[in-house]
Amino acid sequence: MLNRTVKAAVVVMTGALALAACGTNKTESGGGGSASCDQSKGTLTVGVIAPLTGNLSALGLGIQHSAELAVAEANEKCTVKGYKLTVDPEDDQATPQVGAQAATKLSSDSNVVGVVGTLNSSVAQTVQPILAGKKVVQISPANTNPSLTKGDNLDAPKRQFPTYFRVCTTDNYQGPDAADYLVKKAGKKKIAIIQDGKTYGKGLADAFAKRAQTDGAQIVDQEQVGEKDTDFSGVLTKVKGANPDAIYYGGEYPVAGPLSKQAAGLGLNVPVMGGDGIFDPKFIDLGGKEGDLATSVGAPTDQLDSAKDFVKAYAAKGYKDPYAAYGAFSYDAANAIIASLAATLGDGGTWSDSQRDKLLTNVGSYKGNGATGSVAFDQYGDSTNKVLTVYQVTGKEWKAVQTGPFEG
Amino acid sequence: MGTLLQQIANGLIFGGLIAMVALGYTMVYGIIQLINFAHGEVFMTGAFGGLAVYSWLLPPAAQQIWYVALPAMLVGGAIVALVVALLMERFAYRPLRNAPRLAPLITALGVSVFLQEAMRIFFPGASSAVPFPNAFISAPLHIGSVTIPASGLLMLVVSVVLSIVLETYVNGSRMGRAMRATAQDPDTARLMGINPDRVIVLTFAIGAVLAGVGGVLYGTYIHNVDPYIGFQNGLFAFAAAVLGGIGSIRGAVIGAFVIGLIKNIADIWLPGGTAYDYVWIFILLIAVLVFRPQGLFGEVERVRA
Numbered sequence: 001m002l003n004r005t006v007k008a009a010v011v012v013m014t015g016a017l018a019l020a021a022c023g024t025n026k027t028e029s030g031g032g033g034s035a036s037c038d039q040s041k042g043t044l045t046v047g048v049i050a051p052l053t054g055n056l057s058a059l060g061l062g063i064q065h066s067a068e069l070a071v072a073e074a075n076e077k078c079t080v081k082g083y084k085l086t087v088d089p090e091d092d093q094a095t096p097q098v099g100a101q102a103a104t105k106l107s108s109d110s111n112v113v114g115v116v117g118t119l120n121s122s123v124a125q126t127v128q129p130i131l132a133g134k135k136v137v138q139i140s141p142a143n144t145n146p147s148l149t150k151g152d153n154l155d156a157p158k159r160q161f162p163t164y165f166r167v168c169t170t171d172n173y174q175g176p177d178a179a180d181y182l183v184k185k186a187g188k189k190k191i192a193i194i195q196d197g198k199t200y201g202k203g204l205a206d207a208f209a210k211r212a213q214t215d216g217a218q219i220v221d222q223e224q225v226g227e228k229d230t231d232f233s234g235v236l237t238k239v240k241g242a243n244p245d246a247i248y249y250g251g252e253y254p255v256a257g258p259l260s261k262q263a264a265g266l267g268l269n270v271p272v273m274g275g276d277g278i279f280d281p282k283f284i285d286l287g288g289k290e291g292d293l294a295t296s297v298g299a300p301t302d303q304l305d306s307a308k309d310f311v312k313a314y315a316a317k318g319y320k321d322p323y324a325a326y327g328a329f330s331y332d333a334a335n336a337i338i339a340s341l342a343a344t345l346g347d348g349g350t351w352s353d354s355q356r357d358k359l360l361t362n363v364g365s366y367k368g369n370g371a372t373g374s375v376a377f378d379q380y381g382d383s384t385n386k387v388l389t390v391y392q393v394t395g396k397e398w399k400a401v402q403t404g405p406f407e408g
Numbered sequence: 409m410g411t412l413l414q415q416i417a418n419g420l421i422f423g424g425l426i427a428m429v430a431l432g433y434t435m436v437y438g439i440i441q442l443i444n445f446a447h448g449e450v451f452m453t454g455a456f457g458g459l460a461v462y463s464w465l466l467p468p469a470a471q472q473i474w475y476v477a478l479p480a481m482l483v484g485g486a487i488v489a490l491v492v493a494l495l496m497e498r499f500a501y502r503p504l505r506n507a508p509r510l511a512p513l514i515t516a517l518g519v520s521v522f523l524q525e526a527m528r529i530f531f532p533g534a535s536s537a538v539p540f541p542n543a544f545i546s547a548p549l550h551i552g553s554v555t556i557p558a559s560g561l562l563m564l565v566v567s568v569v570l571s572i573v574l575e576t577y578v579n580g581s582r583m584g585r586a587m588r589a590t591a592q593d594p595d596t597a598r599l600m601g602i603n604p605d606r607v608i609v610l611t612f613a614i615g616a617v618l619a620g621v622g623g624v625l626y627g628t629y630i631h632n633v634d635p636y637i638g639f640q641n642g643l644f645a646f647a648a649a650v651l652g653g654i655g656s657i658r659g660a661v662i663g664a665f666v667i668g669l670i671k672n673i674a675d676i677w678l679p680g681g682t683a684y685d686y687v688w689i690f691i692l693l694i695a696v697l698v699f700r701p702q703g704l705f706g707e708v709e710r711v712r713a
Binding site: 053054055056057058197223224225226228229230231233234235237238240241254257258261262265266267282285286287 | 410411414415418421422528535536537539548550555557560629630631632634636637640671672675676681682683685686
């Protein structure tokens with residue numbers, strides 16, 4: 001009996017060795033595998049805070065895996081000398097309070113060099129001060145609410161946290177971009193606005209409303225729905241009474257999809273438009289109908305020349321979940337942290353908390369060519385990349401109908 | 409005027425849904441004085457049960473024919489809800505039958521969280537909302553200026569029919585009499601040859617079947633389900649049961665329709681609009697309880713030895 005077990009173990013070990021040998025061969029032919037990197041000084045961590053479970057997990061898991069991809073590539077290329085990098089993904093369940101716990105956990109670990117996240121602007125509001133307290137750099141791939149960087153008064157912007165950066169553009173460009181498209185290009189003049197009352201949804205809806213009115217449209221109705229509501233017949237009846245020719249929704253796809261379908265069910269067959277929060281295949285699964293519109297930050301990942309390598313590498317890693325709307329941004333955010341870390345440590349530096357100031361300065365002046373295009377930050381920590389894309393549901397898929405930088 | 413009629417129609421549909429869940433609350437409370445907070449989750453598992461039947465058991469040809477698919481889903485949803493409720497009764501509540509009342513109440517909260525998380529983890533794709541097939545006529549009905557989704561009308565009709573059947577059963581049948589007797593006084597009922605355990609199991613079973621059917625119809629109406637739909641609808645159903653007088657079948661149904669109507673009326677005509685419709689529901693609940701603590705149709709709490 002014992003004999004057999006030993007034999008089995010030997011077989012397994014031989015197999016494992018053979019596999020390991022194959023592995024090293026492969027990476028060596030690719031020019032310097034992880035085995036050849038000097039990782040003697042230990043492990044440093046890139047934290048990820050995103051909703052990994054719950055309704056928004058499709059977006060959150062894309063963020064997590066894309067950051068993992070950036071870290072894996074950095075390890076293969078020995079980007080940070082002397083250290084091995086890992087990813088510590090923390091679930092925020094799209095809830096500010098849970099996000100705060102995740103931020104506390106990550107910020108109390110001195111090996112965490114920086115954090116990629118969050119997805120939700122509302123979660124970012126609680127995460128920002130916690131990470132800032134420990135001088136942990138945070139780069140968000142997806143927060144689009146302008147107040148996170150510039151404060152509540154956009155006419156007198158003031159940087160909120162020196163540790164906070166983002167690689168995507170903001171709702172004070174996204175909302176107006178949507179308004180320009182819906183009013184000027186699609187010719188919708190009577191628009192009803194529904195939003196979910198959260199930091200992101202409300203901010204986006206307000207930015208949209210302001211621009212739509214200056215563009216000459218009439219806001220015929222404004223409504224708020226609960227984030228956990230599922231039956232929208234009440235709201236939609238009221239909206240229908242106002243007779244709009246389009247609905248703008250400030251919020252995310254778990255509400256927007258069913259909302260669009262229920263509107264059609266009540267005979268309100270007008271396009272629903274939203275921001276990057278509804279730009280997800282799940283929106284269509286959950287009831288988004290033909291002709292619905294969304295704006296999203298950046299250019300479409302699969303059509304972007306700069307993202308080709310990212311898309312290929314992501315596919316090669318075989319992650320279970322797609323990179324989704326923010327994958328490319330997350331990849332760029334993680335790379336910004338990694339490159340700045342490499343610059344901070346140089347060839348022989350040792351990581352300690354005292355390096356955090358230098359890392360922050362390096363992130364602030366970081367300039368790179370990422371998957372989403374050129375990546376750099378302005379004096380508020382906002383991305384200098386203001387490219388936005390309008391998508392439309394055509395044949396059960398989101399198709400880009402207009403891409404370009406937002407100007408004025 | 410058109411808007412008012414439309415909102416009344418929406419309110420009645422929503423009320424019909426809540427009634428199917430509220431009946432389970434009120435019956436279980438009537439028999440064993442347990443507020444079964446996990447009942448909303450029975451509703452949720454029923455919805456997922458219907459979805460499982462549709463996605464995994466029905467051949468694609470049958471999926472297209474609603475009068476094949478929908479009954480199969482309803483039966484599947486009811487069976488899943490029934491099994492969950494019976495297991496819950498057997499393993500969570502029966503061991504606590506003679507414990508202080510607070511113990512089963514807290515157990516109910518625990519069961520509720522357990523069922524939500526189990527569904528989220530083990531049902532494929534349920535970590536976020538799952539699309540629910542439209543297993544009924546998809547064209548809405550137009551009655552004058554009012555537009556009603558066919559699935560909504562179905563939900564209302566099924567709910568009213570089942571409530572009437574249940575009321576007749578409890579008032580007319582032998583087993584119904586046993587239920588009323590156990591509710592009045594379990595000890596004397598036992599002396600009269602009634603097996604209270606059987607009555608309690610039957611009560612859970614009836615509540616679960618109603619909730620399971622409600623879950624499947626709800627999925628058909630809303631077009632998607634997630635593991636947390638039981639919480640919010642359960643809360644409304646609990647409020648409906650309390651409003652109508654917990655323990656009363658008629659009260660639960662009427663309470664559910666009152667809540668459905670208030671919610672939809674508040675959406676349009678009361679201050680705060682749709683963001684504050686909950687507030688008005690609970691203000692009404694408090695107002696009723698101030699003047700009639702036993703609810704609209706409830707009986708004054710009996711003091712037992």
